[in-house]
Amino acid sequence: MADCQETLNELESYLDSELSEGRANEIITHLKGCTDCQGAYEFHADLRTAIKTKAKNEELPDGFLDRLRDCLGDDVLGAE
Amino acid sequence: MGAREDFTDDAMQYAPQLFATALRMTRNRSDAEDLVQETFLKGWRAFDSYQQGTNLRAWLFRIMTNTFINKYNSQQRRPQETELDEVEELFLFRRMGAFDQSKMSQSAEDQMLELFTDDEVKNAIESLPETFRIPVLLSDVEGFSYKEIAEMLEVPIGTVMSRLHRGRKAMQKMLYEYAKERGLVDESLLDPQD
Numbered sequence: 085m086a087d088c089q090e091t092l093n094e095l096e097s098y099l100d101s102e103l104s105e106g107r108a109n110e111i112i113t114h115l116k117g118c119t120d121c122q123g124a125y126e127f128h129a130d131l132r133t134a135i136k137t138k139a140k141n142e143e144l145p146d147g148f149l150d151r152l153r154d155c156l157g158d159d160v161l162g163a164e
Numbered sequence: 165m166g167a168r169e170d171f172t173d174d175a176m177q178y179a180p181q182l183f184a185t186a187l188r189m190t191r192n193r194s195d196a197e198d199l200v201q202e203t204f205l206k207g208w209r210a211f212d213s214y215q216q217g218t219n220l221r222a223w224l225f226r227i228m229t230n231t232f233i234n235k236y237n238s239q240q241r242r243p244q245e246t247e248l249d250e251v252e253e254l255f256l257f258r259r260m261g262a263f264d265q266s267k268m269s270q271s272a273e274d275q276m277l278e279l280f281t282d283d284e285v286k287n288a289i290e291s292l293p294e295t296f297r298i299p300v301l302l303s304d305v306e307g308f309s310y311k312e313i314a315e316m317l318e319v320p321i322g323t324v325m326s327r328l329h330r331g332r333k334a335m336q337k338m339l340y341e342y343a344k345e346r347g348l349v350d351e352s353l354l355d356p357q358d
């Protein structure tokens with residue numbers, strides 16, 4: 085079993101899916117029975133989602149993909 | 165030749181995510197484009213050493229990370245671990261009580277999305293010292309495992325974990341400061357014991 089302190093300490097590894105299956109199950113069991121830790125878990129899971137969504141939102145420069153293809157094409161010609 | 169043409173087609177699908185990460189690394193759109201082009205050229209030229217069936221995406225990110233570290237003479241492998249202030253555990257979570265509920269929507273998930281703007285999240289990542297910024301990008305934004313990141317940075321897994329932990333806390337503190345500047349926070353609402 086995992087207590088509150090252990091659960092909070094390992095929350096990050098749990099969210100990163102880096103715990104062993106056995107340990108992850110112990111954390112899940114604790115979260116199911118503890119509203120405080122459940123709250124902390126949901127907060128950090130939502131925060132992760134928000135950071136990921138917002139940091140990925142990026143417009144490519146105009147013509148970026150074409151220039152990328154071109155530079156590979158040039159390299160091939162240059163090598164021949 | 166066929167395999168190489170496949171490379172272009174396969175690798176191309178990762179170009180947008182490579183660009184987004186390159187931009188957070190270099191903090192400059194034109195340097196970011198150069199970095200992605202260099203990554204593709206290196207990948208193209210080293211394609212013989214790429215083993216079919218292994219993870220092309222991880223391989224490209226590894227090339228890009230290495231190119232960035234070498235090109236910009238990054239401190240990644242000789243880091244100053246002290247270049248980041250210690251931030252208390254669960255920094256942001258413990259301060260959620262200070263956010264003005266009347267300015268936010270009901271659902272917790274939506275709240276988090278509107279608490280911080282895209283630019284604030286990007287700025288928070290970019291203001292991290294490089295030693296912490298790169299692992300945070302590779303994990304939080306790109307979703308690579310500790311092991312994959314350790315291989316990309318050529319550091320032990322424990323080092324990846326501690327940099328992620330400290331980098332994330334520092335980022336939370338910055339996001340909190342941004343929210344404060346935008347008037348979303350009323351610190352008098354905080355229980356002094358928290």
Ligand SMILES: [Zn+2]
Nearest residue numbers: 087088118121
């Ligand atoms: Zn608990």
